[in-house]
Amino acid sequence: MTALPLPRIPADDDVSSPVADEPVALLQLDLSDPLEAASAVYRQVRRGRRVVAVACGRADAPARLADALDAIGVRAARPAPGEALLGAGVAIVAGSDAAPDRSAPTPVRPLRIALAGCGVVGGGVLERVSRDPRFQVVGVLVRDPNKARDPSIPPGLILSDPAALLAREPDVVVEAISDASTGLALIRAALSRGVHVVSANKQAVGGDLPGLTALAESTDARLLYSASVGGGAPLIETVRRAAGQGSIVRIEAVLNGTCNFILNRLAEGGDFDEALGAARDAGFAEEDPSADLTGLDAAAKLAILAHEGLGQSLRIEAVARQTLSVDAVLPAGRVRQIARLDLASGRTGVAFEAVDGDALFAVLPDEANALRVTLADGRILTATGRGAGRRPTAESVWADLEDLVEGQ
Template sequence: MTALPLSRLPLDPQPAAAGPLRVALAGCGVVGGGVLPRLLDRPDVTLVSVLVRSPGKDRSPEPPPGLVVTDPAALLAREPDVVVDTLTDASVSLALIRAALSRGIHVVSASKQAVAGDVEGLSALAMATGATLRYSAAVGGGVPMLETVRLARALGPIRLIEAVLNGTVNFLLNRLGAGHPFDAALAEAQAAGFAEADPSADLTGRDAAAKLFLLSRAAFGPGARLPDRVQPLSAAFQPGPAPVRQLAVADCAGGQITLAPVAGDPLFAELADAGNAIRITLADGRTLSRSGLGAGRAPTAESVWADLTDLLTSRVGAGADGAEL
């Protein structure tokens, strides 16, 4: 796939169409494959195109052959109302999101690296064209973390965010703590669909850093920045007797991601497998917390579908003020 042809697409906003919602699905891997069956089954949705890198690759489920394209420009040429972005290549994803929003096409994205890479620019573009940008699935998988932050902000100023944001790393830390070898734990995570074939974004902390940035922006405003410190996880890591988590912490001054012992904190210490959790502390001391599965096909696809359902409910165009979540 290449993003180059997207620069040649017209920038005129596309009018909202009557009838079923026309949806283009970008990516048909772990997450996209979880979204695909619902898109095909819903009478109020028409799937117009599916973007894949390798059309001959075996997939489960298989997209209808007549809908498969390998060029992002061809995806947009099908004139969707909404692009559902589940791509793993952040550069292609970001180019596609920009191209869609520039034409007034609504976007639901699960790509935290793409959205975090230019969230201000994407938000401004959505506002300018009346499109809607939603990215709940980019943070927390099946845990509504962005929604929880927005709920907290409605209650008062936020003082602190503490979270476990990467289900793959949480799975690995649980296995390492139980005495499993690193390579065996990673292979198990990949077989379970928690880890990608290339897990570097998880292990280096880039995935959690992008998520913490998006949460910080929602909590503290556009001045938020990427974490100042990000500790990676490698085969050299030796866990002690106490449970350890990849703990993301942020306040209005900045953030960090470290491998921290959490024995005295049941919210984080008891997270099983690919669990994620968040605790938000308000300035007055009140706290809000949520937990659940943070990786894998089902929880992330569910979060994508929740964003898409919001667009279905508003019948695309009702939120033509550049709504963002």
């Protein structure tokens, strides 16, 4: 893959455009591995760049790239001959039959990875790192070593004690545990040893982000947590860019894919219990979905966004929340679980709101997440994407690992 940054060009007049003066990246991609090609595009998108992706290889290379991007929630256009390429988002064009050189320098030593958790997200990460020579998995922490998993874990890597995981002397801990207290303790222990951490655990990260950030700085470790909010949707990155453009006065977002899935089914006349079961079957809801349904999950993510965009420490327990249940009384019309932090009104909370007529929130499919950030001068930045599921969330973790390797 070859990345060629193009000159910055003015964005359209739409105030919802991600950046007022958006950079563009030109990527020449080898579609013999659509997964890796899609990852290259995704990393540019989450950096706020528009992308022209030249899909090289077989005649169906553009279609294969479009499918791979859709799986992680990146929308792409395929302009017809003569149409403009530099619209917002991602444009895919056909390249040569010969694939570009994909060779990369062999690392002197692979990055040693300790994986904590091997469920929906952790399993997706394990699949990727196991076949990349830049990484070496030295241990996988699980609650039940005898449980069958997909993918399977080599017997010599399975551990059930966090101390034993850290004793394997990893360079980075990939933390994808569903339990907040266990995850937070492991993150602190790793950072205190100078071990980098990539986390998808929003409640662990959101519970003490200022403290974790300070700890990482004190030991010269890196703490990366893009997957903790929005799954594959670049919500944290969008808030960071917004903060760089001016003062943020309002953050409002749909942050929980499980609730969004259920609310869509209820809007179609479905049954609550059946909708929750379908969300579990699709891999969006945990076996215990209480954090999703009570708004605790969205509150933790809102706390992370508040830290990123406003430098505020928002206690998760202090965020007002409404619960989605079979007995919940919802507003009429199309309803979303909205996480909101509004400096003007002082309103902070997670509540169910009617969003009919809202172009961003009303039409969100199933597991999608969406974000709207308003600046003091009236500009608005938005982002959407798949907010749950193995592939999108693991892709966000993977992008953090790629950034870590790049920084090394």
